[in-house]
Amino acid sequence: MLARLWNLAIQVICLAIASLVVADSEGTYLWNPPASNEANGYARVIELKHAGDWNGKLIATWEHWYTQNKDSGEPNGVPGSFIIRESQDGGNSWSTSATLTDQQSGTGHPCVRFWQPFLFEFPRSLGQYPEGTLVLVGVLMPLNSSYNSFFMWRSLDHGKTWDPEGEWQRGGTFLHGIWEPLLFVDSENKLVAIFSDERHDGWSQLIARMTSDDGGDSWSDPDFVVSSSNVQDRPGMATVARMDNGQYALGYEYCGKTNCQIYVKISDNGLDWDPSYMGDAISTTDGLYPSGSPFMVWEPIMKQLVISSSMAYLFYNDSLVSESGRAVFINNQYGQGQWRWSPTPWDVQRKSETCRSNYSPNLFVRTNGKIRLTAPASEGNPIKCSERTGEAFIGVLPYQSNFSADGQSGWINFGGDWSLSGNEYGFAPIQDRAAIAVTGSTGWSIYTITSDVMITGTSGEAGLMLHVVTAGPGVSTRLDPVQGFTFALEIPTGNMVLRQEGAKSKILYSGTAPFSVQGNRWYRLSLGYRSDGNLAIAIGGSRANDPEEPDIHIGYTKENIATSGGSSADNDFGQGLAGLVGRNGGGRFKNVQIKAN
Numbered sequence: 001m002l003a004r005l006w007n008l009a010i011q012v013i014c015l016a017i018a019s020l021v022v023a024d025s026e027g028t029y030l031w032n033p034p035a036s037n038e039a040n041g042y043a044r045v046i047e048l049k050h051a052g053d054w055n056g057k058l059i060a061t062w063e064h065w066y067t068q069n070k071d072s073g074e075p076n077g078v079p080g081s082f083i084i085r086e087s088q089d090g091g092n093s094w095s096t097s098a099t100l101t102d103q104q105s106g107t108g109h110p111c112v113r114f115w116q117p118f119l120f121e122f123p124r125s126l127g128q129y130p131e132g133t134l135v136l137v138g139v140l141m142p143l144n145s146s147y148n149s150f151f152m153w154r155s156l157d158h159g160k161t162w163d164p165e166g167e168w169q170r171g172g173t174f175l176h177g178i179w180e181p182l183l184f185v186d187s188e189n190k191l192v193a194i195f196s197d198e199r200h201d202g203w204s205q206l207i208a209r210m211t212s213d214d215g216g217d218s219w220s221d222p223d224f225v226v227s228s229s230n231v232q233d234r235p236g237m238a239t240v241a242r243m244d245n246g247q248y249a250l251g252y253e254y255c256g257k258t259n260c261q262i263y264v265k266i267s268d269n270g271l272d273w274d275p276s277y278m279g280d281a282i283s284t285t286d287g288l289y290p291s292g293s294p295f296m297v298w299e300p301i302m303k304q305l306v307i308s309s310s311m312a313y314l315f316y317n318d319s320l321v322s323e324s325g326r327a328v329f330i331n332n333q334y335g336q337g338q339w340r341w342s343p344t345p346w347d348v349q350r351k352s353e354t355c356r357s358n359y360s361p362n363l364f365v366r367t368n369g370k371i372r373l374t375a376p377a378s379e380g381n382p383i384k385c386s387e388r389t390g391e392a393f394i395g396v397l398p399y400q401s402n403f404s405a406d407g408q409s410g411w412i413n414f415g416g417d418w419s420l421s422g423n424e425y426g427f428a429p430i431q432d433r434a435a436i437a438v439t440g441s442t443g444w445s446i447y448t449i450t451s452d453v454m455i456t457g458t459s460g461e462a463g464l465m466l467h468v469v470t471a472g473p474g475v476s477t478r479l480d481p482v483q484g485f486t487f488a489l490e491i492p493t494g495n496m497v498l499r500q501e502g503a504k505s506k507i508l509y510s511g512t513a514p515f516s517v518q519g520n521r522w523y524r525l526s527l528g529y530r531s532d533g534n535l536a537i538a539i540g541g542s543r544a545n546d547p548e549e550p551d552i553h554i555g556y557t558k559e560n561i562a563t564s565g566g567s568s569a570d571n572d573f574g575q576g577l578a579g580l581v582g583r584n585g586g587g588r589f590k591n592v593q594i595k596a597n
Contacts, residue, residue, distance in 0.1 A: 018219035027388035030060055030085060030094055030374060036070040039063065040358045040385045043374040046119045047367065050132040051158040056367065058087040059159045060094070060374065061117045062387050070383060077143055078394070082136065084349035086159060091372060091389060099161055100136070100153055102294065108142030115139040116360075119185040121569070127215030134159055135216060137181045139557035140167075148177045150195070152216060156396070166218060169210070171199060173257055184240050186248070186270035191216055194225060194250075196236035203227055205234040206250060206275070222242055224275035225250070226265070227372060231340070232256060237262075237360065237485055239296040241305060242270070249335045251296040251307050254278065254481050257316050259291040262309055266335050282307070282329055285575070286442055286469035287315045290329050293360040301369045301396050304332040308361040308373065310342070316473040322481050325350065325358045326412045328373075331442060340443035342577075343372075343412040343425015344394035349377045355385040366391060395441030399578075401425070401451075401592035411439045414482060416582070425580070426588030429457065434479050437578035438468050440594060445575040448528030451592040452547055458519050462486025463497075464527040466535070467576030475503045479581070486581050487527040487537045489517050498527075498537055508535075513540040522547045524592075530597050 027053040033040055043062035048054050065080035067073060078543075084098040091568040102110035117138035124131050141148040152165040171178035179196040186192050190211045197208040207226035210219040226235045233256030241249050243448035253260040267277030278558040283289040290309030299306050312324040323349050348358040355378035362374045372391035379386055390411030393399070404423040416427035416435020427435035455462045469482035477483045483502045490497060495515045498509040516524070524547035540547045578594050580587075 005173050008137070011200060012551075019055055022136065025390060025411070026349060027348040027373070027390035028091070030389045031062070031083065031387040032339050033384045033386055035066070036380075037066050037067045037072075037076065038383050038385060039065050039075075040387050041376040042116050043376065043389075044117050045364055045372060045374045045389065046121055047364060048132070048158060049117060049119060049367070050121055050123060052132070054158045056088075056090070057135070057158070058091055058372075059097075060085045060087075060387075060389070061119060062374075062376070063111050063117065065115075068360050068387060075112040075143060077112060079110035080112050080579050082117050082138060082153075082160065084136075084162070089393065090366075097159060097467050099544070100162055100164075102131045102140060102151075104165060108144065108146065111140040112143045113139070113141035113148075115141065116180050117228050118182050122215070123185060126185070126189070127213065127217060129154075129156070129215040134163065135165075136185065137168075137183065139181070140177060141177075145173050148179075150178060150181050150193075154216075155421070159565060165216070165229050168216070169193075171197075175204075177562050180237050182238060182240060184242065184248075184270065185245065186211070188241065188269070188271060191478045192270065193219065193255070194240060196238070196240050197222060202231060202242060204232055205236055205255075207238045209450050219380055219589065225273045226252060226278065226524060227243060227275045228256065228278060229276065237293050239294050239307070240270070241296045241298040243298050243305070243334055244303065245334055247334060249296060249298075249305055250296045251282075253292050253294060257281070257429075259311065261313075262290045262292075262294045262307065262329075264296075264305075264307070264335050266386075280336075281314050282339050284341050284442060284470075287472065288323060288327065288329075288341055288470055289315050290327075291444060295361060295363050295366050297363045297371065299330075299369075299371060299394060301393075302332060303329075304330045304395065305335055306330050306363060306371060306394055308341075308363050310358050310361065312341075314470070314538070321470065322414065323412075328363070328371075328394060330443065332443065338440050340393040340395070340575075342441045343392075343410055343439055345373045345409050346388070346390040346395075347412060348375050348388070349379050355383065357385075369393060369396065389483050390510040395443065397440075397444070397447060397596045399439065399592070399594040401590070403590070408437075411437050413437045414479070417471075421588075424588045424590045425592075426456070427582055427586060429460070429586040430582070430585060432554075434583045436465070436479060436482065436579060436580055436581050438465065438482070438577040440577045442469050442576050444578065446529055446597045447533050447578065447592045447594055448526055448597055449578040449592070450524065450526040450538075451488065452522050452581065452590045453525050454522050454588045455517075456586040456588055458476070459492055460519075460582060460587065461488045461490040461497070462585075462587030462589075463580075464525050464583035465579030465581050466527045467574065467579075468531060468579050471502075477501050477503070478583075484576055484579070485527070485535065487525060488581065489513065489523060489539075491517050491519055496537070496539060498535070501537060510535070513539060518542070524591075528597055
C-alpha cells in the first residue's frame, strides 16, 4: 500500500522524463471524467468468455471517488462508487451499465473510498454458481479511515445486474489493512483470493491468500504466500497468471528493494507456495527492470508471460528511463531466465502529480490475440484523471502494419514529431537528433523488416532499424537512448548506408543506390538478420505510385563487423526491436512488414 504514496512522489520525475519524448498513441477513453476532482485509477477490464451469446463483451470498472480539489489526494466526503462500463464492439465505444454504491448503514457508511476493484468470470461452476458468473471485489474504506474491508458484488446475468454479497474480510486502518484483492481458480478448482495483508505481527506487509470451496460464500483463514524475513519489507500488489503448462506465475512489487522492483515466483498448482522464497527479480537483457504495481497475463500466441508496471528503471544505476510507462516485460521461458521488453499498446500521459497516472496498469488478452492495456491518465485543463484504454499485439510475429485502423498502437517514439496520415506513418523535418519509432520485442532475433520509405523534401535520410535495444550505461549514441543497426537512403548523395549505432557510429556499408534516389518518391527497403549470422539488406526502386519489390543487394557478415574496430557491446547482433528512423529532414513509411526468417 505504501507504493501508492511512492507512486505519487515519483510523478514529478516522470513529468521531467516525459518532456524528453514525443507522445505516442494515447489510447481511447474508457471514462472521460466530468469533474476535475474525480479520483480515477486501478482499472480492471475483462472479456466475457463463458457467457454464450454475450461472449466477446468487454466489462470494465475502476477506482472512483472524489477528492477535496483537483490538487488533493484526500477524499471530500462524497460517497464513492464502482462504475461498470461495457463495450460490445471490441472497446471502440463504451456505455455505463451500472453504478455500484455502498448500501450499508451505520457509522462510516456510505464509504467514500472505493479502491482496488477486481473483476472475475467463473471459468466453470463453483459451488452453487454456474459457469459465467461474474464477481466484483474491492476495498471499501470510510472517511475516518478507521478500517477497511473487502466487499463483493455478484452478477448472474453477465453484468446486466449486480447484487451486493457483503463484506467478506476486514482490515484495520492504514498500515494495518488489507489491500489489492485478486481472484483466480487453482488446480483443485477452488476459488482463491490473494491480497496484501498488514495485520500480522512481525511483518510490515506480506502477501496472503484465502480459498473458497463454494464460489465465495465462505472463505478459509488466511495463510501466507510471500513473507520476507526482513520485517520492514513490503511485498504486495500480487498478480497471478496460469500458463499453458499448468503452472501458475505470481508477480508482485517488492517494496524494500530499490524502487519496489517486481519479482516473480512459480507454483506447480497454484496451491503450494513457499512463502519464504521471494522468487526472482525481473530484469531485461538490455538492463531495464519494472517497478511498482504490476499486472501479469499469459499470452498464448507467442507462449509468453507479459507483465506491466507503473515505472521502469535502468538496472546499472537505478535511474528512471524514457521507456518508463511505455514498456511491458515479457518472458517465453515460463517465468525463468531472462526477460525482454516490448512497447505498450499506448502511452499513458503524465501531466499531473496527483493523478497517479499508470498506477496498476491492467492487461488482458483478447480472443483475437491482442493485449488490451487500461490505465489512469492525466490530461486537460484543468488537469483531470481519466481512464484510457487500447490494444495491440505484443511481440507477435509476423507483423503487418495497418496504421489507418490501428494508429500508432504498439509503437513508441524516441525522437521526432511523428504523425499518421491514412495508412502512412511519418515524422516532420528534424535536425538535432534522430526520429525513431520502434515496435516488437527486444527478444526478437532472426527476422526481417521491410517497408516502403519516402524522404519528404530535398535532403535527409530515412530507413529501417534492426535489433534495437536500450543503450548501455554511459553509452551515448546517435540514436539516444537506444542502439542498433540502421539501413537508410540519403539525399542529395543518393547513397544507401548500413550503420552500426552503438558507443560509436560505424558505417558498415555505404554505396550509391542502383537507381536515382529523389525526395517525395517511394522506395522499398529491407533489413534482416539471418540464421547464418549475416545481415542482409535489399532495396527496390521508385515507380509512379509504389516501389518495386526489393532484390538482395548486399549481405554483411557478423565476422566483417566483428573485425571492424568496434567494442564487443557494439558487435552484438543478438536481438532487439524493429524500427523506423530518419534525420536531417522528414520521412514517411507505409506497408511495414516484419517476418521471422
